[in-house]
Amino acid sequence: MPEKLDDVARLAGVSAATVSRALRGVPGVADRTRSRVLAAAAELGYAISPAASSLATGRTGTVGVIVPYVDRWYFSRIISGVERVLRDAGISLLLYNLGDNPGRARFFAGLPLRRRVDAVLVLSLPLTEVERELLLGLDAPLVTIGTEELGADSVGIDDHGAAATAMRHLVQLGHREIAFIGERDPIPLGFTTPLRRLAAYREVYHQVCREDGREPEAAFETAGGFTVAGGERAMSGLLGLPRRPTAVFAASDEMAFGALRTLRRAGLRVPEDVSVLGFDNHDLADLLELSTVAQPVAELGERAGRLLLARLSGGKIATSPAILGTRLVLRGSTAPRSPR
Amino acid sequence: MPEKLDDVARLAGVSAATVSRALRGVPGVADRTRSRVLAAAAELGYAISPAASSLATGRTGTVGVIVPYVDRWYFSRIISGVERVLRDAGISLLLYNLGDNPGRARFFAGLPLRRRVDAVLVLSLPLTEVERELLLGLDAPLVTIGTEELGADSVGIDDHGAAATAMRHLVQLGHREIAFIGERDPIPLGFTTPLRRLAAYREVYHQVCREDGREPEAAFETAGGFTVAGGERAMSGLLGLPRRPTAVFAASDEMAFGALRTLRRAGLRVPEDVSVLGFDNHDLADLLELSTVAQPVAELGERAGRLLLARLSGGKIATSPAILGTRLVLRGSTAPRSPR
DNA sequence: CTGAAAGCGCTAACAA
DNA sequence: TTGTTAGCGCTTTCAG
Numbered sequence: 001m002p003e004k005l006d007d008v009a010r011l012a013g014v015s016a017a018t019v020s021r022a023l024r025g026v027p028g029v030a031d032r033t034r035s036r037v038l039a040a041a042a043e044l045g046y047a048i049s050p051a052a053s054s055l056a057t058g059r060t061g062t063v064g065v066i067v068p069y070v071d072r073w074y075f076s077r078i079i080s081g082v083e084r085v086l087r088d089a090g091i092s093l094l095l096y097n098l099g100d101n102p103g104r105a106r107f108f109a110g111l112p113l114r115r116r117v118d119a120v121l122v123l124s125l126p127l128t129e130v131e132r133e134l135l136l137g138l139d140a141p142l143v144t145i146g147t148e149e150l151g152a153d154s155v156g157i158d159d160h161g162a163a164a165t166a167m168r169h170l171v172q173l174g175h176r177e178i179a180f181i182g183e184r185d186p187i188p189l190g191f192t193t194p195l196r197r198l199a200a201y202r203e204v205y206h207q208v209c210r211e212d213g214r215e216p217e218a219a220f221e222t223a224g225g226f227t228v229a230g231g232e233r234a235m236s237g238l239l240g241l242p243r244r245p246t247a248v249f250a251a252s253d254e255m256a257f258g259a260l261r262t263l264r265r266a267g268l269r270v271p272e273d274v275s276v277l278g279f280d281n282h283d284l285a286d287l288l289e290l291s292t293v294a295q296p297v298a299e300l301g302e303r304a305g306r307l308l309l310a311r312l313s314g315g316k317i318a319t320s321p322a323i324l325g326t327r328l329v330l331r332g333s334t335a336p337r338s339p340r
Numbered sequence: 341m342p343e344k345l346d347d348v349a350r351l352a353g354v355s356a357a358t359v360s361r362a363l364r365g366v367p368g369v370a371d372r373t374r375s376r377v378l379a380a381a382a383e384l385g386y387a388i389s390p391a392a393s394s395l396a397t398g399r400t401g402t403v404g405v406i407v408p409y410v411d412r413w414y415f416s417r418i419i420s421g422v423e424r425v426l427r428d429a430g431i432s433l434l435l436y437n438l439g440d441n442p443g444r445a446r447f448f449a450g451l452p453l454r455r456r457v458d459a460v461l462v463l464s465l466p467l468t469e470v471e472r473e474l475l476l477g478l479d480a481p482l483v484t485i486g487t488e489e490l491g492a493d494s495v496g497i498d499d500h501g502a503a504a505t506a507m508r509h510l511v512q513l514g515h516r517e518i519a520f521i522g523e524r525d526p527i528p529l530g531f532t533t534p535l536r537r538l539a540a541y542r543e544v545y546h547q548v549c550r551e552d553g554r555e556p557e558a559a560f561e562t563a564g565g566f567t568v569a570g571g572e573r574a575m576s577g578l579l580g581l582p583r584r585p586t587a588v589f590a591a592s593d594e595m596a597f598g599a600l601r602t603l604r605r606a607g608l609r610v611p612e613d614v615s616v617l618g619f620d621n622h623d624l625a626d627l628l629e630l631s632t633v634a635q636p637v638a639e640l641g642e643r644a645g646r647l648l649l650a651r652l653s654g655g656k657i658a659t660s661p662a663i664l665g666t667r668l669v670l671r672g673s674t675a676p677r678s679p680r
Numbered sequence: 681c682t683g684a685a686a687g688c689g690c691t692a693a694c695a696a
Numbered sequence: 697t698t699g700t701t702a703g704c705g706c707t708t709t710c711a712g
Contacts, residue, residue, distance in 0.1 A: 004705060015683045020707060030681060047454045051400070052705035054391035055688045062434075070423060071638075076416035083410060083437045092452060094402075095435045097423045112432060114387045228627060261627050284624055287568060287601050298411075344689060355699045360691060370697060392689035395704045683712080688705105695700075 003046045012040035023048065062092045063308055064117035066107075068125055070097050072226070073254070073282050074297055078123060078145060081301020082308070089309050091118075098125070108134055119143070119308045122152075126192045141311035145304050146193055148321055153311065155303045155322040159193055162293045162326040163200035166249055166277050169328055174337035175247035175275060176208050179220040181234040181259060182251035194226070197251040197279065220245055224255035231258025239266055246337045247275040253282035256290055260333070271335035281329055289332035296324050343386040352380035363388065402432045403648055404457035406447075408465055410437050412566075413594070413622050414637055418463060418485060421641020422648070429649050431458075438465070448474055459483065459648045462492075466532045481651035485644050486533055488661055493651065495643045495662040499533055502633045502666040503540035506589055506617055509668055511548055514677035515587035515615060518545050519560040521574040521599060522591035534566070537591040537619065560585055564595035571598025579606055586677045587615040593622035596630055600673070611675035621669055629672035636664050 008023075009016045014033060022029045022037035029037075040046075054060045063086055069075050083093050094117055098104040108131050113120065120135055124146035127135065132149050135142055142152040170178050180201040183194035198221065209216045219241055224230035231250060235258065238245055250256035256278030263270055270276055278285060281294035303322055310317045348363075349356045354373060362369045362377035369377075380386075394400045403426055409415050423433050434457055438444040448471050453460065460475055464486035467475065472489050475482055482492040510518050520541040523534035538561065549556045559581055564570035571590060575598065578585055590596035596618030603610055610616055618625060621634035643662055650657045 005707095006705085016705090017684080017707075018682060021682090024707090028681065033681080047451065049395070049705050050456050051391050051394035052688090053707075055389070055395050055690085056705080056707040058688080060391070069420070071413075071416040071420035073411075076411040079435075080409070080411035080437065083435060084439065087437065087439070087443070090450075090452070092456065093435045095419075095423060095433050097420065097427065099424065099427070103427070110430075111387065112430070116390050116432065228623060257624065257627050283568060284597065287597050288628075345691095346689085356689090357691075357700080358698060361698090364691090368697065373697080389689050392704090393691075395689080395706085396691040398704080681712105684710090686707105686709085688707085691702100691704085693700100693702085696698085 003044045004049075005046075008037065008040045008044055008046050011044065012037045060116060060118050061090070062094050062117045063119045063121060063312075064094045064096060064113035065121045065123065066096045066098065066113075066125065067123045068098050070095065074252075074280060075123060077297040078301035078304075081298040082121060082305040083301075085302050085305030085309065091309070091312075111138075114138060119312055121145070121304055121308060122147070122149075124193060141308065143304050143307045143311070145300050153307045153317070153319060153321075155300055155307065155324065157295050157300070157324050157326050159196035160200045162295070163197040163249070163251070163279070164204055165326075165328055166279065166293050167201055167204035169330075170247045170249060170275060170277060170334065171204060171208055173247070173275065173334060175245075176212060176337075177217070177220075177243065177245045178205050178208070178247045178249060179217075179222065179238050179245035180205070180249050180251070181222050181224040181231055181238075181255045183223050183226065194251050201249055217241070217243060217245075224250065224252075224258065226252050226255060228254050228258040228261070231255030232262045233258070235259035235262035239263075239268075245274070247277070247334070249277045249279075251279050253278040253280040253285050253290060253292055256292070256333075257282075257284070257288060260288060260290070270333050272338055275334040275337070277334050285329070286331070291331045291334040292329050293326050294329045295326045299324060343384045344389075345386075348377065348380045348384055348386050351384065352377045400456060400458050401430070402434050402457045403459045403461060403652075404434045404436060404453035405461045405463065406436045406438065406453075406465065407463045408438050410435065414592075414620060415463060417637040418641035418644075421638040422461060422645040423641075425642050425645030425649065431649070431652075451478075454478060459652055461485070461644055461648060462487070462489075464533060481648065483644050483647045483651070485640050493647045493657070493659060493661075495640055495647065495664065497635050497640070497664050497666050499536035500540045502635070503537040503589075503591070503619070504544055505666075505668055506619065506633050507541055507544035509670075510587045510589060510615060510617060510674065511544060513587070513615065513674060515585075516548050516552060516677075517557070517560075517583065517585045518548070518587045518589060519557075519562065519578050519585035520545070520589050520591070521562050521564040521571055521578075521595045523563050523566065534591050541589055557581070557583060557585075564590065564592075564598065566592050566595060568594050568598040568601070571595030572602045573598070575599035575602035579603075579608075585614070587617070587674070589617045589619075591619050593618035593620040593625045593630060593632055596632070596673075597622075597624070597628060600628060600630070610673050612678055615674040615677070617674050625669070626671070631671045631674040632669050633666050634669045635666045639664060 005016045009019045019037050022034040119141040122144045126147045136151050144152045144154045146156045148154045182198050206216050222234035224234040278290050278292035281292050285292050345356045349359045362374040459481040462484045466487045476491050484492045484494045486496045488494045522538050546556050562574035564574040618630045618632035621632050625632050
């Protein structure tokens with residue numbers, strides 16, 4: 001394993017420089033020489049030292065991926081997607097999980113990926129101005145998923161539009177009292193996705209209220225922390241309200257799952273008593289008969305991966321955000337509002 | 341950003357060697373000197389070049405994690421666990437997803453982590469002898485989760501014991517016709533975990549059959565591919581059998597979820613008509629009222645992470661596998677066998 | 681098309 | 697305690 005370039009050079013009867021050129025496939029090496037070198041390298045089981053190469057070239061063959069969570073469905077799917085395309089291109093993936101706010105602060109203070117990566121991908125994490133500058137200061141291409149940042153390519157979905165479509169579906173079913181389970185300020189890691197979905201909820205719900213000539217119920221906007229447990233709690237709160245919603249729109253399937261559970265425990269039927277609509281099309285949404293907004297999660301990752309590769313090879317690419325499509329998936333958890 | 345050690349040295353009025361020592365916190369630097377260096381480094385926003393450092397020391401500050409999947413609950417949880425402890429120790433995590441068998445072959449052929457990592461963690465992936473030698477040839481400490489390999493530290497659970505306990509629970513409930521949903525040869529990526537659970541199933545089930553003086557039903561051993569869809573299919577097959585099981589033990593919760601779904605669609609009640617028992621204690625098992633065997637997934641990852649750190653700092657540690665505890669979690673999907 | 685030589689930025693002896 | 701001097705293994709001019 002401690003083979004070096006010179007060993008290969010000696011065996012092939014050429015200079016180290018030629019071996020380097022041959023191994024990297026750069027033009028300007030005679031075919032015969034190249035194959036001789038390749039044979040020698042294979043014979044020795046030679047593999048290049050990334051550190052030395054990186055020191056000499058400044059490139060690392062590695063991309064840094066910054067995530068707020070790795071063990072949530074949405075994030076693990078995306079990571080899987082980018083990993084696949086990077087791997088196919090021979091790029092390694094360095095994973096950085098922020099963890100929590102102190103962890104995030106530590107990350108940006110230490111910036112452990114500095115000089116370790118050729119490009120950076122940030123998942124669903126709106127950056128502060130300082131953070132963005134720090135990342136751009138790495139002078140490596142920056143790509144984001146789910147957010148848009150100055151100086152970065154981005155891929156995402158139309159959160160607002162998708163959420164509005166979902167809400168309109170509920171309205172068409174006759175629902176007027178619609179609650180929202182999502183997230184409000186202060187937002188854990190600064191996510192804006194929930195806010196965009198909340199905004200769409202509000203627009204549609206408030207419009208309905210205007211039509212009905214009544215005040216929107218502020219307590220219908222609840223926080224579920226994007227977890228099953230949070231969704232459960234939020235739904236419990238809603239059930240305690242004097243005026244109960246007949247439909248609930250959750251900003252993630254996990255929270256919708258929690259809502260389903262609370263409803264079942266409370267002896268309420270879905271969708272007869274309450275309609276529930278989620279967001280994501282989680283693997284288990286189908287199993288739980290949850291109507292939801294499907295977003296192409298793995299594809300977001302792949303798309304971002306390809307963007308990274310394009311930037312790495314210096315490709316001049318469209319800088320406008322790539323917006324992937326979503327679609328409403330109707331299952332058994334939504335139905336026309338039943339007369340009270 | 342293009343600061344180098346010498347810049348710091350100049351500013352602090354010392355030599356590069358001293359800066360190097362001070363920055364790494366090695367002993368043998370006067371306190372005053374050290375703080376002067378630190379101040380200079382901070383002023384310049386200096387950060388070490390990992391490539392250069394790595395070239396000089398042979399260490400990379402990075403651990404490679406090899407996984408068969410990243411977007412499955414079990415794996416993403418484990419990754420999250422190791423990542424947390426490595427991060428706290430300032431170690432970066434290079435993620436390698438094998439993908440499929442060709443991907444696996446490519447990985448071991450190219451061995452992209454060669455010279456990129458100081459240690460390697462392998463998740464639930466029994467290695468061929470060749471693969472093991474390749475990995476050990478990296479001469480970096482090797483740790484595995486869920487398998488045991490010569491020359492590697494390992495952490496895992498007692499699959500066989502846990503599965504046997506689960507099976508005995510079903511027997512105690514009066515079940516005699518118990519089916520298994522898991523995996524049989526040929527195994528996708530060579531997993532042995534399913535086999536250990538299968539073996540436990542067989543022991544208990546065959547014992548029951550002996551007691552009853554009848555032949556075990558071979559068709560009760562089904563393959564579910566560790567996915568929800570696979571579990572659904574397996575359960576469908578079981579329902580088509582002339583002699584139907586009254587209880588089903590699935591080697592993973594995901595497969596159990598699929599089984600639940602098939603049963604519900606077939607109009608059968610759980611647990612009245614069929615008991616279902618899973619394995620993992622997936623986040624959603626609670627929601628679906630699934631009885632299951634809980635294993636400390638995140639802790640497996642953390643434990644492995646700590647093992648890696650210990651090996652990296654040259655600690656001589658117990659080489660025997662660390663076995664973490666499991667426990668049966670009884671929910672609503674298992675009940676005494678009802679008279680037919 | 682190929683080789684020689686000079687780094688890339690840091691660390692590790694060895695001296696002082 | 698600090699500085700000097702060689703590398704670590706590869707890439708990249710620049711000659712040839």
